[in-house]
Amino acid sequence: MFVAIMVATATPAAAASPALNFSDDKTPNPTIVEDELTIHEHDRGQMGDALEYYDDSGEVTSLNASVNSSQTTPVGVRFDKVDAEAFAQFPRVDSEGDNAATWTKASDWSTSSGASSSVSVSEADADGVEKVTVDASVASTETATATFGANVSLDSDPNKRVLTFGGNVDELTTDATVDVRVVDGDGDYRSANISASELASDETVIANGTGTGFVFQERISNLPLGGTGDGALDSIQQIDVVASESDAEVTISWLDADRKGEVDLAEIERDTDDDGDLETTTVTNIYEGGVTNITGLSTLGDTFDTASINDLSVYDVSYELADLTDESEYSVNFSSADAYSYPEKLELYGDLSVPTAIDISHGDLTLEFDQGLINERYAVLEVGSGVDSSTDFGNVSDSAMTDMTGSLMGDDTTAELVSSATADTNYRIHAVALLQTEEVDDVQGSAGGMGPTGSGGGGFFSNVWGQIIGVAAAVGGAFGISRYFGGGS
Numbered sequence: 001m002f003v004a005i006m007v008a009t010a011t012p013a014a015a016a017s018p019a020l021n022f023s024d025d026k027t028p029n030p031t032i033v034e035d036e037l038t039i040h041e042h043d044r045g046q047m048g049d050a051l052e053y054y055d056d057s058g059e060v061t062s063l064n065a066s067v068n069s070s071q072t073t074p075v076g077v078r079f080d081k082v083d084a085e086a087f088a089q090f091p092r093v094d095s096e097g098d099n100a101a102t103w104t105k106a107s108d109w110s111t112s113s114g115a116s117s118s119v120s121v122s123e124a125d126a127d128g129v130e131k132v133t134v135d136a137s138v139a140s141t142e143t144a145t146a147t148f149g150a151n152v153s154l155d156s157d158p159n160k161r162v163l164t165f166g167g168n169v170d171e172l173t174t175d176a177t178v179d180v181r182v183v184d185g186d187g188d189y190r191s192a193n194i195s196a197s198e199l200a201s202d203e204t205v206i207a208n209g210t211g212t213g214f215v216f217q218e219r220i221s222n223l224p225l226g227g228t229g230d231g232a233l234d235s236i237q238q239i240d241v242v243a244s245e246s247d248a249e250v251t252i253s254w255l256d257a258d259r260k261g262e263v264d265l266a267e268i269e270r271d272t273d274d275d276g277d278l279e280t281t282t283v284t285n286i287y288e289g290g291v292t293n294i295t296g297l298s299t300l301g302d303t304f305d306t307a308s309i310n311d312l313s314v315y316d317v318s319y320e321l322a323d324l325t326d327e328s329e330y331s332v333n334f335s336s337a338d339a340y341s342y343p344e345k346l347e348l349y350g351d352l353s354v355p356t357a358i359d360i361s362h363g364d365l366t367l368e369f370d371q372g373l374i375n376e377r378y379a380v381l382e383v384g385s386g387v388d389s390s391t392d393f394g395n396v397s398d399s400a401m402t403d404m405t406g407s408l409m410g411d412d413t414t415a416e417l418v419s420s421a422t423a424d425t426n427y428r429i430h431a432v433a434l435l436q437t438e439e440v441d442d443v444q445g446s447a448g449g450m451g452p453t454g455s456g457g458g459g460f461f462s463n464v465w466g467q468i469i470g471v472a473a474a475v476g477g478a479f480g481i482s483r484y485f486g487g488g489s
């Protein structure tokens with residue numbers, strides 16, 4: 001009979017997952033949770049989802065995991081670690097090949113300073129991004145200036161263009177200020193500044209302290225005019241980075257004074273109306289600096305369509321039993337539970353592990369278990385840390401498994417089964433949950449063996465089993481049959 005039904009009803013499942021209804025809170029779904037995953041190179045030209053990465057063979061692959069949907073900003077980007085073609089394009093010269101004219105060449109900068117001051121410009125490529133560091137040692141009442149003017153000559157509409165500055169403020173000693181100036185041919189300039197005495201969110205301020213990942217964009221006409229020319233910014237001939245009064249250092253990852261519009265960076269959460277609550281907003285500047293948490297990779301502006309994001313942060317990642325697709329990694333079995341004074345039981349095995357790769361780094365990993373039943377209804381709950389996944393379920397020695405029923409804290413709580421889990425370690429979970437007859441349907445799901453998406457079947461045995469129960473239920477006596485096949489526990 002078993003064979004006959006199996007042949008009649010079993011269907012192959014391409015991406016099988018355990019044949020349980022994971023939307024029911026009684027369904028056991030042990031999960032390894034991770035606070036922050038780092039993808040060292042998220043290449044937007046090759047990847048879409050935040051859980052994709054290059055495996056150690058250089059192939060794009062995806063973690064068998066999910067990001068907690070309650071995260072409003074599930075990914076984080078440090079813009080000075082983003083490698084976007086546009087960052088290095090300035091100045092744009094009609095005839096240049098392969099972006100030969102670029103501010104990222106330190107040798108194309110010049111310097112000047114007061115008698116007791118000095119300044120150096122050096123290339124500081126990092127994270128796959130071309131960068132230039134301006135390091136100024138400045139005496140009181142003096143200035144030190146780094147100038148980029150090679151191939152810069154914008155005679156039309158200088159005030160309609162946008163000054164863009166992205167990068168890090170590495171050092172800003174007390175009283176130091178850094179001005180970033182667009183300068184014309186007769187000594188006028190308009191400037192944005194870095195100063196501890198300014199409000200960071202001010203539209204003429206790049207930053208007011210040290211930090212990383214700042215992005216500043218502002219229409220030049222909105223920036224204050226200075227200098228000793230004729231009082232009008234007639235053209236843009238150079239960009240000056242001017243440190244005053246005391247030591248300062250900046251590392252530039254994005255510089256531009258050409259474009260006539262600000263570009264969208266991404267959608268973030270920011271308090272835009274000063275009421276203390278965050279709003280969702282698409283921004284063109286990052287005055288907060290650091291890692292910018294964004295509402296999704298898809299909100300990145302088109303400047304970043306083919307960018308590489310180095311060290312992409314992904315928050316609140318779950319490696320769930322429900323995510324398992326390899327049928328050798330789990331087993332579910334409903335059967336009679338007479339021995340426990342309950343009508344039915346679900347016996348479950350699962351192998352959970354978090355993969356490692358050169359191109360990913362893991363944060364804190366915790367094996368958790370959300371309880372949907374009272375403690376007494378978990379007749380068995382045990383974990384084997386480091387159990388070889390090739391060992392058949394049920395063939396693991398008792399000594400390899402640790403009883404975790406003492407970690408249970410009641411219905412609707414989360415038990416911590418392994419507090420400091422490690423990647424590349426197999427955690428074998430074995431649970432027996434005691435169920436009322438009507439709960440079997442809830443836990444198994446109305447699809448009678450469909451996985452959580454309803455689009456695929458369960459593992460081979462569990463799928464067949466679900467089908468058997470479904471078929472048997474139709475003719476009555478489902479649990480007579482299930483008892484017949486019930487596994488011992």
Ligand SMILES: [Ca+2]
Pocket residue numbers: 088089090091092093096099100101102
């Ligand atoms: Ca260029």
Ligand SMILES: [Ca+2]
Pocket residue numbers: 184185186187188229230231232233234
């Ligand atoms: Ca002028």
Ligand SMILES: [Ca+2]
Pocket residue numbers: 270271272273274275276277278279
């Ligand atoms: Ca607000």
